[in-house]
Protein backbone atom coordinates (compact mmCIF):
# COMPACT_ATOMS: atom_id res chain seq x y z
CA UNK A 1 0.00 0.00 0.00
CA UNK A 2 1.30 3.46 -0.89
CA UNK A 3 2.32 5.87 1.83
CA UNK A 4 -0.33 8.38 0.75
CA UNK A 5 -3.07 5.77 0.82
CA UNK A 6 -2.15 4.59 4.29
CA UNK A 7 -1.95 8.23 5.43
CA UNK A 8 -5.50 8.75 4.14
CA UNK A 9 -6.77 5.66 5.95
CA UNK A 10 -5.04 6.71 9.14
CA UNK A 11 -6.52 10.23 8.85
CA UNK A 12 -10.07 8.89 8.41
CA UNK A 13 -9.76 7.01 11.68
CA UNK A 14 -10.20 10.28 13.58
CA UNK A 15 -13.95 10.04 12.88
CA UNK A 16 -16.07 8.61 15.72
CA UNK A 17 -16.75 4.90 15.43
CA UNK A 18 -14.38 4.46 12.51
CA UNK A 19 -11.81 1.72 12.95
CA UNK A 20 -9.12 0.50 10.57
CA UNK A 21 -11.42 -1.57 8.37
CA UNK A 22 -14.07 1.13 7.95
CA UNK A 23 -11.40 3.73 7.26
CA UNK A 24 -9.96 1.53 4.53
CA UNK A 25 -13.40 1.02 2.99
CA UNK A 26 -14.02 4.79 3.05
CA UNK A 27 -10.67 5.56 1.44
CA UNK A 28 -11.24 3.03 -1.36
CA UNK A 29 -14.79 4.27 -1.86
CA UNK A 30 -13.64 7.87 -2.24
CA UNK A 31 -10.87 6.92 -4.65
CA UNK A 32 -12.99 4.57 -6.74
CA UNK A 33 -16.28 6.40 -6.94
CA UNK A 34 -16.28 9.82 -5.33
CA UNK A 35 -13.23 11.73 -6.49
CA UNK A 36 -15.12 14.95 -7.09
CA UNK A 37 -17.07 14.89 -3.85
CA UNK A 38 -13.94 13.77 -2.05
CA UNK A 39 -12.20 16.93 -3.21
CA UNK A 40 -15.22 18.97 -2.17
CA UNK A 41 -15.12 17.28 1.24
CA UNK A 42 -11.44 18.15 1.63
CA UNK A 43 -12.07 21.80 0.73
CA UNK A 44 -15.08 22.21 3.04
CA UNK A 45 -13.27 20.39 5.84
CA UNK A 46 -10.34 22.77 5.61
CA UNK A 47 -12.62 25.84 5.60
CA UNK A 48 -14.65 24.56 8.55
CA UNK A 49 -11.62 23.56 10.61
CA UNK A 50 -9.99 26.95 10.19
CA UNK A 51 -13.03 29.25 10.29
CA UNK A 52 -15.46 27.79 12.80
CA UNK A 53 -14.64 28.84 16.33
CA UNK A 54 -16.72 29.28 19.46
CA UNK A 55 -19.27 31.97 20.32
CA UNK A 56 -17.77 34.19 22.99
CA UNK A 57 -21.03 34.18 24.94
CA UNK A 58 -22.53 30.68 24.73
CA UNK A 59 -19.48 28.66 23.56
CA UNK A 60 -21.44 27.02 20.74
CA UNK A 61 -19.74 26.64 17.37
CA UNK A 62 -19.81 29.90 15.44
CA UNK A 63 -18.03 31.62 12.60
CA UNK A 64 -18.75 34.99 14.19
CA UNK A 65 -17.52 36.16 17.62
CA UNK A 66 -21.17 36.17 18.68
CA UNK A 67 -23.43 33.42 17.26
CA UNK A 68 -26.80 34.03 15.60
CA UNK A 69 -28.71 32.81 18.67
CA UNK A 70 -26.86 35.10 21.08
CA UNK A 71 -27.11 38.14 18.83
CA UNK A 72 -30.82 37.61 18.09
CA UNK A 73 -33.02 40.20 19.78
CA UNK A 74 -36.06 37.91 19.71
CA UNK A 75 -34.61 35.46 22.25
CA UNK A 76 -35.46 35.81 25.93
CA UNK A 77 -32.28 36.69 27.83
CA UNK A 78 -33.82 35.91 31.22
CA UNK A 79 -33.93 32.15 30.66
CA UNK A 80 -30.66 30.36 30.06
CA UNK A 81 -30.50 26.67 29.17
CA UNK A 82 -27.27 24.79 29.85
CA UNK A 83 -26.52 21.81 27.60
CA UNK A 84 -23.54 19.53 27.26
CA UNK A 85 -23.13 19.73 23.50
CA UNK A 86 -24.22 21.48 20.29
CA UNK A 87 -26.11 18.27 19.45
CA UNK A 88 -28.21 18.63 22.60
CA UNK A 89 -28.88 22.28 21.76
CA UNK A 90 -30.10 21.25 18.32
CA UNK A 91 -32.34 18.55 19.85
CA UNK A 92 -33.97 21.09 22.19
CA UNK A 93 -34.39 23.65 19.39
CA UNK A 94 -36.10 21.03 17.23
CA UNK A 95 -38.30 19.49 19.91
CA UNK A 96 -39.39 22.45 22.01
CA UNK A 97 -40.58 25.99 21.56
CA UNK A 98 -37.83 27.30 23.84
CA UNK A 99 -37.18 30.98 23.15
CA UNK A 100 -34.42 31.67 25.65
CA UNK A 101 -30.67 31.46 25.25
CA UNK A 102 -28.12 28.70 25.76
CA UNK A 103 -24.81 27.97 27.33
CA UNK A 104 -22.91 25.02 25.84
CA UNK A 105 -20.52 23.26 28.19
CA UNK A 106 -18.80 21.27 25.42
CA UNK A 107 -18.61 18.36 27.83
CA UNK A 108 -19.57 17.50 31.38
CA UNK A 109 -17.67 17.43 34.64
CA UNK A 110 -15.45 14.39 34.35
CA UNK A 111 -12.28 14.55 36.44
CA UNK A 112 -10.99 11.28 34.95
CA UNK A 113 -11.07 12.80 31.48
CA UNK A 114 -9.50 16.02 32.71
CA UNK A 115 -12.75 17.96 32.36
CA UNK A 116 -13.21 20.36 35.24
CA UNK A 117 -15.00 23.70 35.74
CA UNK A 118 -12.32 25.51 33.78
CA UNK A 119 -12.65 23.33 30.67
CA UNK A 120 -16.43 23.77 30.73
CA UNK A 121 -16.21 27.55 30.84
CA UNK A 122 -17.92 27.77 34.21
CA UNK A 123 -16.16 31.02 35.15
CA UNK A 124 -17.82 32.56 32.11
CA UNK A 125 -21.18 31.11 33.14
CA UNK A 126 -20.76 32.38 36.70
CA UNK A 127 -20.07 35.85 35.38
CA UNK A 128 -23.17 35.74 33.18
CA UNK A 129 -25.33 34.62 36.11
CA UNK A 130 -23.88 37.39 38.23
CA UNK A 131 -24.89 40.09 35.76
CA UNK A 132 -28.46 39.92 37.03
CA UNK A 133 -30.22 39.47 33.72
CA UNK A 134 -30.78 35.69 33.92
CA UNK A 135 -33.68 34.61 36.16
CA UNK A 136 -33.92 30.91 35.42
CA UNK A 137 -31.15 28.44 34.63
CA UNK A 138 -32.56 25.37 32.90
CA UNK A 139 -30.09 22.57 33.49
CA UNK A 140 -30.40 20.18 30.56
CA UNK A 141 -27.33 18.04 31.09
CA UNK A 142 -27.86 14.36 30.29
CA UNK A 143 -29.30 12.11 33.02
CA UNK A 144 -26.07 10.10 33.29
CA UNK A 145 -23.97 9.88 36.45
CA UNK A 146 -21.62 12.60 35.23
CA UNK A 147 -24.48 14.68 33.82
CA UNK A 148 -26.24 14.58 37.21
CA UNK A 149 -23.05 15.55 39.06
CA UNK A 150 -22.66 18.44 36.63
CA UNK A 151 -26.29 19.46 37.19
CA UNK A 152 -25.73 19.50 40.94
CA UNK A 153 -22.69 21.73 40.53
CA UNK A 154 -24.53 24.07 38.14
CA UNK A 155 -27.47 24.36 40.53
CA UNK A 156 -25.08 25.57 43.23
CA UNK A 157 -23.63 28.15 40.85
CA UNK A 158 -27.11 29.34 39.98
CA UNK A 159 -28.20 29.72 43.61
CA UNK A 160 -24.98 31.56 44.43
CA UNK A 161 -25.83 34.00 41.64
CA UNK A 162 -29.43 34.42 42.83
CA UNK A 163 -30.76 32.49 39.82
CA UNK A 164 -33.51 29.83 39.97
CA UNK A 165 -32.15 26.43 38.81
CA UNK A 166 -34.57 24.04 37.10
CA UNK A 167 -34.02 20.54 35.77
CA UNK A 168 -35.80 18.66 32.98
CA UNK A 169 -38.55 16.41 34.32
CA UNK A 170 -38.27 12.64 34.24
CA UNK A 171 -39.19 10.99 31.00
CA UNK A 172 -35.68 11.36 29.69
CA UNK A 173 -34.51 7.85 30.64
CA UNK A 174 -31.80 7.56 33.25
CA UNK A 175 -28.46 7.03 31.62
CA UNK A 176 -29.90 8.29 28.35
CA UNK A 177 -28.63 11.04 26.13
CA UNK A 178 -30.85 13.91 25.01
CA UNK A 179 -30.00 13.47 21.36
CA UNK A 180 -31.48 9.96 21.33
CA UNK A 181 -34.72 10.84 23.11
CA UNK A 182 -37.72 11.19 20.83
CA UNK A 183 -39.04 14.70 20.27
CA UNK A 184 -42.30 14.46 22.17
CA UNK A 185 -40.61 12.99 25.26
CA UNK A 186 -37.99 15.72 25.19
CA UNK A 187 -40.60 18.42 24.64
CA UNK A 188 -42.58 17.07 27.60
CA UNK A 189 -39.54 16.80 29.88
CA UNK A 190 -38.54 20.32 28.91
CA UNK A 191 -42.01 21.74 29.41
CA UNK A 192 -42.49 20.20 32.84
CA UNK A 193 -39.06 21.04 34.23
CA UNK A 194 -38.86 21.34 37.99
CA UNK A 195 -37.20 23.62 40.46
CA UNK A 196 -34.05 22.03 41.86
CA UNK A 197 -33.76 22.21 45.61
Ligand SMILES: [Zn+2]
Pocket residue numbers: 055056057058059060066067068069070071
Ligand atom coordinates in the same frame (compact mmCIF):
# COMPACT_ATOMS: atom_id res chain seq x y z
ZN1 LIG B 1 -23.73 32.21 21.23
